[in-house]
Amino acid sequence: MKRIAIDMDEVIADSHGSLLRIYESEFGKRILPEEVQGRSWEELVGEDHAAHIRRYPSREGFFRALEPIADSQQVLKALMEHYEVFIVSAATEFPLSPNEKLAWLAEYFPFISWRNVVLCGDKSIIAADYLIDDHLKNLRTFTGTPLLFSAPHNLRVTGYERLHSWQDVAARFL
Amino acid sequence: MKRIAIDMDEVIADSHGSLLRIYESEFGKRILPEEVQGRSWEELVGEDHAAHIRRYPSREGFFRALEPIADSQQVLKALMEHYEVFIVSAATEFPLSPNEKLAWLAEYFPFISWRNVVLCGDKSIIAADYLIDDHLKNLRTFTGTPLLFSAPHNLRVTGYERLHSWQDVAARFL
Structure with missing residues (x-):
């Protein structure tokens, strides 16, 4: 086999969908999956916000809620x-x-x-x-x-x- | 490399040392590592106690305390x-x-x-x-x-x- x-x-x-949902709930900005199209978080939301998003997976409960x-x-x-x-x-x-x-x-x-x-x-x-x-x-x-x-x-x-x-x-x- | x-x-x-320590603390029986010598828990302590020992690793904290x-x-x-x-x-x-x-x-x-x-x-x-x-x-x-x-x-x-x-x-x- x-x-x-x-x-x-x-x-x-x-996980990407959850990152977008948390980001929207914290910063009030909605990013549609279609907008991403291979672009990095930095290109999409700028360096400061990208650094925030990259820390979401370290939060307790992140992976359980996907x-x-x-x-x-x-x-x-x-x-x-x-x-x-x-x-x-x-x-x-x-x-x-x-x-x-x-x-x-x-x-x-x-x-x-x-x-x-x-x-x-x-x-x-x-x-x-x-x-x-x-x-x-x-x-x-x-x-x-x-x-x-x-x-x-x-x-x-x-x-x-x-x-x-x-x-x-x-x-x-x- | x-x-x-x-x-x-x-x-x-x-982990074996911890199993022996927990068993001793719960049943008051000390088994020395030298006594084990390839024998199963069943041979050492009987079926009932062996079943107890096999559940110790499922307890919270077991692997953190080794x-x-x-x-x-x-x-x-x-x-x-x-x-x-x-x-x-x-x-x-x-x-x-x-x-x-x-x-x-x-x-x-x-x-x-x-x-x-x-x-x-x-x-x-x-x-x-x-x-x-x-x-x-x-x-x-x-x-x-x-x-x-x-x-x-x-x-x-x-x-x-x-x-x-x-x-x-x-x-x-x-």
Whole structure:
């Protein structure tokens, strides 16, 4: 059985959406996902506000409150019938996040065993056939087939096979 | 640079010692580490008490209170000058443990970056040149060189290169 490693933030958990909601609630400015289009926080809101936004993930409760990405639950469950699926999340940078991420997975992806969850930092230690991730830094060092999952911040990136949505994931693998 | 993956419990963190201390404090029976000698909890204390002991790691605070294994801090720090060192711990089975493990590492191994910490379940996903671990189930599926670190529960195990202590680790790698 081939093994697929799947990132959490921006792939199954909508962290970007939460950042926009918190920013709007604190500064009263609404940024639409369409406005982001590969632009950095600095380009969107200026350096001071960008520094604020970059600290939101360090807050207690941030990762527990995320919404699942559209169709991720159904498609991931279907993948598990044909592939060995691992969730691989860069979590150790935020020391409060691992327990929240496990509780979040238990709520939204209860069919994934604890055996198949990896909370790490540098993903070059991951051995799998495929990696679905929104960050180039993770895809670059991967020894299997890297697949770029579309997120507002990576829409200008080229050079990788891109999956625009979980419907795309289903079409690629099922 | 070759990569060494190093387990936490029974390799750098003395979880067995804590289990014995909690058991003694609750049941008034002292078991010496020398008595264990590869025997299961069931053989040592009977089925009922063994079931109690197996639940201790699910308690809040268990993993935060462990003592480091002798010489692990100094030798691991020295290893980092010649190898890429990753801490790889089976933590996701105990949903309260990941944050405690990160806090524990920050206290006793502050020289290890969050980038080099992996909290996982099934370690067959780990890509490294060496794995130092006390559990056969982790060593069996490892694709690099497996090294069995001596712990009270594995003293009867044969068929693997064995490291009895962190002095042995130093002699093997430095």
